[in-house]
Amino acid sequence: MSLRAVRVVAAGAVVLAAAIVSSFAFDWPADSGRYRFSFGSPRDGFKRGLEFGSSGGIVRAADDGELTFAASGRSLPGGYPLIGGSMVVVSHASQISTIYAGLEPGSVSSYLRNVRKGDIIGRIEPVGGLGRGAAFYAYDAKERRYINPLILMPSLSDDKPPVIRSAILVSDGKETALAASKVVKQGSYLLLVDAFDPSPTGEQAAPYEVRVMLDGSERDRVLYDAAWAEGGRSTLFSGARLGEHEYLASDGRMRFGPYVLARGRVVISVVVGDFAGNKREQTYSIIVQ
Amino acid sequence: MSEGKGRRKIFTVLVAVVLIAVYFFVFSEPLRPELSAAPRWTIDLSASVASAEASAQDRVDASAVSFSTASRFGYFGTDGSIGFVGEATGPVPMSDSSYVSAELVPGGTNYSLRSPVGARVAELDASAPFYSSGRLFSAQADGSGVAAYDGKGNRLWSYTFPCQLSAFSAGEGLAVGGTVDGWLEGVDSGGRRAFSFAPGGSRLQVVLGLGVSRSGNWIAAVTGVDRQRLVVLGRGGADYRVASHRYLDSDYREPVRVVVLDDDRHVLYRRADGIGVWSVDGAVDELLPVKADDFDVSLDAERGLALLVARRGKKAEVVAFRLPATLLGRVPLPDGSEYVRLIGSSVYFGSGDSISRFDFMEE
Known part of the structure; x- marks a missing residue:
């Protein structure tokens, strides 16, 4: 299989x-x-x-x-x-x-x-x-x-979409904020997404879904549906099956990739959804040199 | 210290010793003729509180014994000398070789590993530190994991169990978690899974209590609901296998104390009608007629004497017996005895104000 x-x-x-x-x-x-x-x-x-x-x-x-x-x-x-x-x-x-x-x-x-x-x-x-x-x-x-x-459980009324605070490319420990930078060097990058969904009490809770698209093609999707542990290792999401420590950075940001960015224009989209179906999308257009 | 204060302190200690001696004579069940309980000393803790940063002369020797009550914690010598006494505002994780201090800061708690004289050894990256069999661990925040540390506060490994733990125990080189869905999972000294086992055999699966022998060779657990079961696992090569088991009449839905004695042979476990004594091979199945919600036990192998402190609500008593289940006598402890520690044939007990020692002696 x-x-x-x-x-x-x-x-x-x-x-x-x-x-x-x-x-x-x-x-x-x-x-x-x-x-x-x-x-x-x-x-x-x-x-x-x-x-x-x-x-x-x-x-x-x-x-x-x-x-x-x-x-x-x-x-x-x-x-x-x-x-x-x-x-x-x-x-x-x-x-x-x-x-x-x-x-x-x-x-x-x-x-x-x-x-x-x-x-x-x-x-x-x-x-x-x-x-x-x-x-x-x-x-x-x-x-x-x-x-x-x-x-x-019964659904709650919720019209507040999630918040995407930042999306950052990381290569060799160097962070490049996508909102501030339009040009990056070609290479392999991790994408750190800082996003949350406001909870009913106003706390910064987790979203239900996160998708990452490169040039319109979905490269990663996580659905916050399940979590388990096997052999002492915490694993997340029945579809993506990611190790907790690989996915969740110590500061709470979500880690995606690595993505190999070749020369040219690349459009990176991050879509974050909550359980009620509210969505927030951020698109970043960058030049890879 | 003035002469008057010194006399008052001596007088207080003398009165405490006399009262404890009288208490033993008046309230205890008769001990067997060959056994007696001899008071040794009482320490007045209220006069001994030091700051958390102990002074250089506040030293304890290698026989330091840790104690912790609601209001005080510290170390004393088996000879009655005081090592270090600090004020406590909550439970203090302690062993005889180190303790953990906590400092509330905005957004959480900072933990420090300290020596028995209060000296800071290291900052501790931990969620909820605790000791088991003298080893330092920390619980994962949601109660489903554990991290182990060395004596210098370095994290050795961390391990996430599939769900919340309902029981935990550790021996040398082995830590075992019992989960709310009825599995036993062992972790070796490298943080790797040593074994995973579901006793099963009950309508509802849960681990209610477990004990690991000091050697790490034996694991005993009370598991399941309808019917409840005592299961003993023994090390067999690299794995653990069922060595013996028996069904129980109990219907506990709460934590159950299970202890594997240091003789690597006997298992004590809580029963509705007392404390069960079982042997790892199943050859012994006896009952100590001592009702207890919780208990601790120590074995004086040299004398063949076992001591047990049984707690029921706020009452506590010390029971002397010979294995497997020959009762020699029982000594109730004064109400409010927050701290009880058994070492060999010696009993140390007390509250935030004083600690006393008495020994079981054979004629």
Whole structure:
């Protein structure tokens, strides 16, 4: 099977899993969808769920299921920290689990066994100090991968398009901002894209889709649909299958390429979309010498 | 220090020692005739607080023992000498050879690795540092990964697990994560996957607790819901294989303490009716009638004596037993004993104000 075929099959698996779950659609677990950071936001690494920050807010079960695990306090028995608060895991049909982390210690409904959609799971640990707000993850235990929760929950009204702050070509450690420069030397370049999608609370969250086109031909496309780890290595996007550290720079910029730019005029387009379908496109025309 | 203050301090320490001795006689269950608990010393911590940057004379020897309470942390000697005491505003990650200090800065926290005398060893590039079996690690922010560090604070490796960890334990050259979807995944000293194993056999898969032997040769885990299961894996060449297992009657949905003793043979695990004692080959299946939400255990191999500190809510007691499960006696600790540490046949316990030591002695 070719690599492309593998990618298509992998992408299909996520779509299938999402379709199975979507048939009984998860509810928003907190605050009517007012999340701070979305799947893929750079939060000390690639955020594999949603992050909510409402102080004292209630977290509710996204769907019917069974409580599998509830850990209260600041750490697990072996010392592993429960960062930001307590954690609850609920198993649902079709081997999907929802994971609720960053809950206020002492607020967790650990007595629950059979969980009904909307049952209170716990309170959000306030942001600040040890608290980082609550996080919500949708995990496909069969495929052993996280699914972007936005795929599984009711859509939100959103008319704000993403923002593209910069696109920069990098060669041999030298950065050339596309907006400022019209001329570059021929060679092999990485493209660093600094873009975000405003979240409902106004934070700089991740987009849902990023495409890079050279002279009108699509060269790269990532869809923020899934993330998983294999052999200790974090991997992103069922279609593109990129290593997290190859894709996400430490400052949160997205890395594409490398692209070999030959002499002549080159038109580079970056298209960034959010989950609601809003799009932002930036096109840069440069001369390669 | 004035003469009056010195007398008051001596008086306070004497009263504490007397009270602890009386406490043992009045409240403890009788120990077997051949065993006795002998108070050794009490340290007054309130008079010993130093600044985080310890002075040159605040030295501790190689037998330094770390302690951490809600309000204080530091090091003391097994002879009752005080090494370094600092004020704490939260949990301080500590081992007997180093600790990590935290400084809140705009947008996050800066961590520093420090020696037992408070000297800065290195800045630490870490999200949430912690120690396991004396080794320094850091948890990944979303709870699904771990990074390991050397004694100088250099990051050795980092490893991302497929999903959030519900259990973690480390031995020499091996760190093992148990995941919320029921897998055990081991990481070797080079940060490579040593093994990956799903115990299965239950309706719902989850790892509720695990322990790795100090040698890294044995891993024991309580896994699954409906039915729950104790599984022991042993090193076999380059891989780990199931050495023994048993189904349990419990229905835990929360972290479960599992410990593999330093004798590389016995496994202790939390049960609804006490603490289970199992052997890695499955030949031993006993019960210690000690109910505990959490526990720690130490083995004095020379005397064949094992000590266990059992915690239930805010209550804690020390239990002496011979393996596999011969109860020798139990000594309740005073309420508010935030800190309990077992080393061989010695018990160190206390709060933010004082630390005391008593030893189990055989007649």
